[in-house]
Amino acid sequence: MDPSDLVSFDSLLSAEELDLRDRVRSFVRSAIRPNVARWYEDAYFPLELVPELARLGLLGMHLQGYGCAGRSAVEYGLAAAELEAGDSGIRTFVSVQGSLAMTAISRHGSEAQKQEWLPRMAVGEAIGCFGLTEPTAGSDPSSMRTFARRDGTDWIISGTKRWIGLASVADVAVIWAQTDDAVRGFVVPTSVHGFTAAPIEPKLSMRASIQCDLGLDDVRVPEDAVLPGAVGLRGPFTCLNEARYGIVWGAMGAARDAFEDALEYSRERLQFGRPLAGYQLTQEKLVDMALEINKGFLLALHLGRLKDAGGLEPHQISVGKLNNCREAIAICREARTILGGNGITLDYSPLRHANNLESVRTYEGTDEVHTLILGQRLTGEGAFR
Incomplete structure (x- = not known):
């Protein structure tokens, strides 16, 4: 167990x-x-x-x-x-x-x-990336500046993207761009002329990962590169909801791992002649962390059962993403305190997880975005602008 x-x-x-x-x-x-x-x-x-x-x-x-x-x-x-x-x-x-x-x-x-x-x-023979976020269009993708224009039967895509995971090692990119009609998605092989990807570094978070700046300099793709079933922002948002759902679970996995490191350490580390685990203040920290981990996993499971039954609504994913990321990062930081100075080394996982969760908490919708999604659900009033 x-x-x-x-x-x-x-x-x-x-x-x-x-x-x-x-x-x-x-x-x-x-x-x-x-x-x-x-x-x-x-x-x-x-x-x-x-x-x-x-x-x-x-x-x-x-x-x-x-x-x-x-x-x-x-x-x-x-x-x-x-x-x-x-x-x-x-x-x-x-x-x-x-x-x-x-x-x-x-x-x-x-x-x-x-x-x-x-x-x-x-089977892992091809790696993909997803080009939505831009330097000035993160939480508001409707303001993206990347544009695709027709040229005969082809499309020519120009613009920049930022924080695009895996782009420098990807074989194919799903690129979202404004057109004269609506936002459209394009399947773009990364080998095409005008496509460039540069890893963003140095980073303090997600260091065992790849995020990139993308350049799209008059990238020419044929008509059949268009995703025919995606017109408008509903297309990328359906994908983002899949990713957000995974984060609901993933964040709790990081929290659990940080808790386990702290618990094991507290049992072994002697302070004033007894294990840290024997002190009331340490036990309070461990109990509080465990309670939130249990609640977070129960929430994730409930959302998963709803999703499998076809009844999961987008605002419910925001409940899970907002709550579990917020609690997970607090758990990882609290776990680090039990480790004392040793907790700032990579011999232990809590601070690494906490640093990573700064990114997880930000991508696929910040706390503020998910708060406003839920605020609109509760009040009926949109407060994004």
């Missing part, structure tokens, strides 16, 4: 869900944890893990057909939690590949686009 589990959480899961969770957990413990401190220190993303993630069926795992695993939303969430217990950068790779790039093609693409890209992406 997980040390933080106070409510018999596993009893709420099926045998198939537990098997998937345990296989991913075992992979994280054997392949990620022994190496993640070095990856983080060296700002290195381990591309060598991609074939292993594919063999586990984690790339586009919630999608049906085209070589995808067709797993449930709850199974995807459980996998996300385990991956982020290893590091946010690893879970982010699976999210960018599956929840963003592959979902865009699966939901909005033509049959030819699906056949060309999804089978290769599911």
Whole structure:
């Protein structure tokens, strides 16, 4: 049983869900944890893990057909939690590949686009990225300046994107651009002339991950590069909701891992002749952290069951993303206090997780954006402008 589990959480899961969770957990413990401190220190993303993630069926795992695993939303969430217990950068790779790039093609693409890209992406032979955010258009994608204009039967795309995960190692980019009619999505091979990607560095967060600035300098693509099923911002938002859902689970995975490090340390570290775990103040910290972890996972599971039943609404994803990111970062910071000075080293996970969660808390909608989504739901009044 997980040390933080106070409510018999596993009893709420099926045998198939537990098997998937345990296989991913075992992979994280054997392949990620022994190496993640070095990856983080060296700002290195381990591309060598991609074939292993594919063999586990984690790339586009919630999608049906085209070589995808067709797993449930709850199974995807459980996998996300385990991956982020290893590091946010690893879970982010699976999210960018599956929840963003592959979902865009699966939901909005033509049959030819699906056949060309999804089978290769599911087995890790092709990596995708998702180009929505811009230097001056983060929380307000409607103000994006990237523009696609027609030139005969082709499209020419010009603009810049920022904070685009995996772009420098991607084979295909889903690029969102304004057109004369509406925002449209384009499937763009990264080898085309005029496409450039430069990793953003140095970073204080998500160091074992890749985020890039993109340049689109008169990138020419044919008519069949357009995602036919995506017209307007509803297209990218459906993909963002998939990614946000994974974060609801992933953030709690990071929190749980930080808690476990602090709990183990408190049992072993002697202070004034007794273990830290024997002091009331330490126990209060541990209890408060465990309570929020339990509540966060129960919320994630409830949202997952709703999603599998086809009843999950967008504002409910905002509930999970806002709450679980906010609580997870507080848990990781509190766990660091139990570790004392040792907690600022990469021998322990809490501060690394806390630093990563600064990014997780920001991308796919900041706290402020999700607060306004929920505020509008409660009051009926939009307060974004």
